[in-house]
Amino acid sequence: MALELDGLSLTPELADVMQRLAKVAAELQHRIARNGIDGDLSASRGVNAGGDGQKALDVIADEAYAAELRGSAVAFFASEEEDDFATFGPVGPNSLALAMDPLDGSSNIDVNASIGTIFAIFPAAETAEKSFLRKGSDILAGGVVVFGPQCTMIVTFGDGVYQFTLDPDSRDFKALGKMKPLPETVKEFAVNASNARHWDEAIAAYIADLQAGETGPRGRNFNMRWVAALAADAERILKRGGVFLYPGDRRKGYEKGRLRYLYECAPIAFMIEQSGGAATDGVTRILDLTPEALHVHTPFVFGAAHEVARIAAYHKDAKAAGAAADDAFKGPKA
Known part of the structure; x- marks a missing residue:
């Protein structure tokens, strides 16, 4: 499972984190497609830190992303499903801080409608608070994964917006290039x-x-x-x-x-x-x-x-x- 990043000028650390996000996303898409066969992903699992009801897939996604990002350049991790910031490792010159909603739209799980992941990647500062509690303009990369009829990843690194689509055969995210500007006509x-x-x-x-x-x-x-x-x-x-x-x-x-x-x-x-x-x-x-x-x-x-x-x-x-x-x-x- 890989994300095609050819032609993009990313640091090795950021490229590695993107590959890890893509790996988890591909695994989640496969698991979502088997909902009801392996278990009920919409089953209630309590309430998250923000006061919203948690589904089984909320917890699964949160744990999967967190586990995969440990050992990467991500020094600090923040999730909608957790009460506080998490520290994954020491801060180095190229360390990153990643905040995410691991499973967005969980009320759609049991009706087979689109759900997703949303993430923001910042340069890490000396503490988690300084890494995350800053202007949004400091983001290095921001994107979404949408789990639907297609599994897509849409992301920006500050030089336009790029789209990737998961190939269900190879389970790799194939690059579809830079997206066109957002249409100006509002319908x-x-x-x-x-x-x-x-x-x-x-x-x-x-x-x-x-x-x-x-x-x-x-x-x-x-x-x-x-x-x-x-x-x-x-x-x-x-x-x-x-x-x-x-x-x-x-x-x-x-x-x-x-x-x-x-x-x-x-x-x-x-x-x-x-x-x-x-x-x-x-x-x-x-x-x-x-x-x-x-x-x-x-x-x-x-x-x-x-x-x-x-x-x-x-x-x-x-x-x-x-x-x-x-x-x-x-x-x-x-």
């Missing part, structure tokens, strides 16, 4: 519309304008797409364009959304920017933010740069946005 938006009653004025008004379609201020129709796996939603937007929103809302514990900055939002923001798009917390660039703790949340908006800027404009004029939202949700006028 689709991704948001969990079931939370609409909890949104603030700006988000409610923006989504209402999209839903109004050709009869609204945008003058055209939009489709909504929501995979409920961030890695898969990111792959779709990188390939097909659009915009993704997971805002904070009025519910207790959701004031800053539910996505984690360090190992979910920051690496995807890095990829999106490298593809020509933009990523914010609604107003501020994601990669300019600094997390205060391992599992801290942030609202997250990403996609076509002009559409992300439009959403920021809604946030900056909350009064006007609120009036638009009131009109939209009162129903058709007599």
